[in-house]
Amino acid sequence: MAANGWQRRRIWAVLATTAALGLTVTQAQAASGGSSKPFGVRELREQALLHQQKGLSAFAETGKDGGDNEGEEIAEQADQYAEARTSPGIVAPGAYGAAYDALSTLPHTTGSWSELTKLPYDSDDPRYRDVNSNSSGGAGKVTGRVTGLAADNHGYVYAGSANGGVFRSSTGGGHWTNISDRLPALSTGDLQLDGRGRLWYATGEANTSATSFLGTGVYVLDNPRYGSFSKRDRVGGDELESTSINALRFGGDKVWAATTRGVWSHSTRTLTGAWKLEFAPNPDYLPGGSKASDPSAAYKNITSDVAIDPKDPSKVVLAAGWRGGDTYNGFYAEGKNGWERLNGLGELPTKSDDVGNVTFARSADGSRYYAIDQSPAQTASNPDSGLDGIFVSKSGSPTGPWTKIADYKQLRDSGSALTGSGYQPGIQSWYDQFLTVDPKNPDHVYAGLEEVFETKDGGKNWTVPGPYWNFGFPCWSIDPTKQTGDCNQTVHADQHSVATGSNGGQPYVVVGDDGGAFRRPLNGSADASGHATDWTSLNDGTMDALQYYSVGVGIDQASRGLSVSGGLQDNGQSILRPGDRVMGSNFGGDGGDTIVDPANGCNIAAEYVYLAVSVTQNCAVNDGSWTTDPSKATTYSVAPPDNATNEARFIAPLNADIKDANTWVAGGRHVWINTKGWAIRSGSEWSGAYDLGAGHTATAVASSGGKVYAAWCGPCNNQGFTRGIAVGNADGTGWHQLNLPADGTVPNRYLSGLAIDPADSNHVLLAVNGFSRKWTEGPGAGVGHLFETRDGGATWKDVSGNLPDVPANSVVLLKNGTVALGTDLGVLVRPAGSSTWKVAGENLPTTAVLQLRTGPDGRLYAATHGRGIWAIDVRSLC
Structure with a gap:
């Protein structure tokens, strides 16, 4: 009988650990008393301790069972969080806006709330190096998930958190101030600065896919360095309420929004007036449609990104598709008969089974387009990874031809911490994705999956400046007098957002993940394994975006x-x-x-x-x-x-x-x-x-x-x-x-x-x-x-x-x-x-x-x- 999800997680963790320790599965079972029952993080770490005491190599726990959550857990978390708010059907646009308006009419009691957790949270705190903690993993000070980032060349960084709103820093990160608390929704789908320096805030967190209940649309702040968002800053009407927005992209005088209810557009010159629905793969399943009450309606119009030709902004490619696969999954461009599915893009796949969650990024000079593609077929069949690959269009056109420049095996062998069977780079590529290109070097790319990857030669060679954690590397030890043995700090796992900026002429890259925001020089230093030596945690406690379930x-x-x-x-x-x-x-x-x-x-x-x-x-x-x-x-x-x-x-x-x-x-x-x-x-x-x-x-x-x-x-x-x-x-x-x-x-x-x-x-x-x-x-x-x-x-x-x-x-x-x-x-x-x-x-x-x-x-x-x-x-x- 096939193992259930929980057992698969544990089985994978066992295999990963035995491989790291140079043991066979039989030896591992014997070490645990001969039991064939899958076991979790506590048992794994106990076994590691026993082997360390015998003088064997340092523990290499490349698993997530008991550590940061893995793909199946994230999917289940997202689905169950959505179920509580949408069952027994789907939620129509306007629900949260109406609730917020009703709440605004209510009087307040006396008294004020005190914020207790607005101080640094150290995931590597040496006081708590218990066998069930992750302390010494290397992420250091963390906060909640950061799903949107934007940065300018004057030291200003803007971070959008999963459900805490937008924070501003004038120091390249840190010393954060919230600038969105007057909005009815604090869930972030994307953050973008346009050519005029305006900050665009797309609400509705994209990473939870079907949980499209927290968005109330898109807002624009004319002077983000000093202002803060309010309800009057909303673009258009309520067309994008109760949806998640995966990405905002600009071309000509238009802004495009890839959402869980199709692709929409709006003028960037005139912010009033309704958003235009450009393309919905299955419009009958939209709210008000003939099939809106169908249980699968929430999954029928998901779009993940938009690519715009830098030489001709009228040429647009849309990436559409549910991460689990559907017949509508694919790339679309406008043709004689409206939006038509694309074929013949080179090595970038176009079959519906092979196109899932997609992220695009283009170089500043227009010479390159890059893409990450998650494959629904591989996600379903490959226990190691769901990543189809990373691709480049050297013509600079989103229609290619595209060439694959990395697959999960190449990334695994480039210094990844994820080398065990059952959990390798891209296993969560439906959830973990970002891409950005160095503004001054079109061959210098940062890619985010579970870890942060980097190439400086257009994809011929890759390194891992931000490994998943430091467990398993030769530099790691449990020494409580050190943060993480002799390893350098890394980032938290599960990458979602990225931005490049500078301060005083010094360029940097900022990444957002499940642990907050982290920064390093754009051309930073690394050790012999390609792991960065210069990450700075930007989670100083002033961005209290922590996502609590309980107290x-x-x-x-x-x-x-x-x-x-x-x-x-x-x-x-x-x-x-x-x-x-x-x-x-x-x-x-x-x-x-x-x-x-x-x-x-x-x-x-x-x-x-x-x-x-x-x-x-x-x-x-x-x-x-x-x-x-x-x-x-x-x-x-x-x-x-x-x-x-x-x-x-x-x-x-x-x-x-x-x-x-x-x-x-x-x-x-x-x-x-x-x-x-x-x-x-x-x-x-x-x-x-x-x-x-x-x-x-x-x-x-x-x-x-x-x-x-x-x-x-x-x-x-x-x-x-x-x-x-x-x-x-x-x-x-x-x-x-x-x-x-x-x-x-x-x-x-x-x-x-x-x-x-x-x-x-x-x-x-x-x-x-x-x-x-x-x-x-x-x-x-x-x-x-x-x-x-x-x-x-x-x-x-x-x-x-x-x-x-x-x-x-x-x-x-x-x-x-x-x-x-x-x-x-x-x-x-x-x-x-x-x-x-x-x-x-x-x-x-x-x-x-x-x-x-x-x-x-x-x-x-x-x-x-x-x-x-x-x-x-x-x-x-x-």
Whole structure:
């Protein structure tokens, strides 16, 4: 039987590590006790430690299991994040704009939010060199994903973050200031400076493909060095709302936008008037079309880039296609009969199976065009890479002829850290891509995949100035007195954006990835392996673009202050302790849900993904010895069984009983109970309380005094979406499925949050994600975002009131009776005794708040997915 996704990740990691250590698979299994069961990062690092102790070569972990997330995990993350907001259908343009307008009419409560994470976050912090962390990998100080970059020749750099907006630096990077907080959307698709020095901001992050729900169009800032964006800066109308924009390209007096709903254009001289739809491969699937309600509609009009002939801007080539493959995938140019598929481009493939995600870049002198192409066929069939190749058109024309100048094997052999079977350069090329050409040298190119690649001779030879990480290189060691042994700093993994600029006549390149922004001289220095010696992290804490899924707060026993932890997209778990000037990272990879002991902030349960839970009782502080001795270990893997069977959501729910901090509930296909709290040491110590059913998986769990509620979905995508709620006791008794009638009392949408009244476990609040039926084309979408039961779920009432129609993610019932709701546009509250909603406090950015939790200090904590962790005094919310 074929391995499932989770097993494939682990199998690949085993093979990669055994190859790096010069062992056979049989030897590796023997070293682990002869087991054939795939194992993850903790076991891999334990094996590495054993081999190091025997005097073998330094550990070469080229895998991602437990490190930075890999292609399958990113795809699953993107799809599941989208599912919560789009199921049971697709979202029509205008949804977020309308929600923002409605929110703008609401009054605010008193009080202001405090930003807790606006300080550097060191992924290589030597305090936390536990076996489950990535510390010493070499990325250094990081922040959230940077998906758009622009730079000028006067030291100004503009960075667009995944869901935190646009930041400006006047010092070549660092000392950032946000310039987009007055916009309704803070998700970045692209950033471009035009010939007049104007900054164009395309909203709607392109990297999540089908998650086209955060964009509200394109904005232009006339004087980006001093101004900031506002709603009046939008180009055109609402045509590009609720879409993702992959790229903006300029030619003549036009700007072209490659979006998930076709290619559009607009005049660059007159910014009013509607955008023109130039080409949609399957227009019937667009909103309002005859097939708009089809489950596959979101995937039928995806375009990734536009190439414009520098000699004739009327000649344009469009790259269209879903990364997974479709019959419409290919390159298009305008002909006698409109837009026609191109053939005969030389070595650049044109078959639909071979054209996926594409990035173009042209040289300043017009003599070269370059392209990266991801192949859907190879992505599906080749376990090593989905990259078809990197290509050049030496005529400078986007119609070629094109020549292949690199494939994944050539890039692998050029100094890559990704050399193991199952994970080689381009394995995530549907997600990781950038290209740029040195303005003064058309043969000098930077290409971004998982790593940063460089050629100075037009592709004859390649180097890797920015390897994935330093694990596995001879220069690396775990020495806690050094950042990463004798290696130089590298960049974070997973490249998305790039820009070239200069300051004081000194040119540089800036790259954006899952860890923020990094800079080096355009013609920088490198060691003998081609790895750069001169990267500078630009993540000094002033660009707090951290993408949190969760937050947990507890008292620090040493200082009696507070310790704040949280799980992050591709940046592990952060920890901020009293007196810290730099946050540390004590768990690697993706950080999911979190439980922190309110009485002891060093008691932490941290989820990786799919319920891969680990616990620590000392904040995972470690001296760098990577010990595997159970009596000296600082973390313990305690994943419930649904992790091994891949029957949990990518970010699965994990919660503690509100009356007993040592009783935990975890949700996958099953509802799992742990009654040992932080003393748990094995995944076998969870007990199965209830089976939600085949194909069902938990989306939210809550417990009070042993009474447990578990919301679920299954299928969770648009194809037959269903949802439900199960109720029972932690001891496994009394379980039953609630009857959620089909009359829309509780909408057929994603159930994302549960809050139980501590005074009455039959009184529960339910948060519902997605948009109401006005915006969602799908069966049973219903109306409302907050529902209440006072009889244990037998009946429900819509208590949304004047709540804006915006996806709701988390709900908290505060001690004073106030209800707090975390939404995609911030935090809303309904004071006790009131039926109307207010915006919670002042100065919280309008970004997605994925989790709300109260702390032992009486404050409400908000984990935002793009602007860090914030807190506010609950008393101000009354």
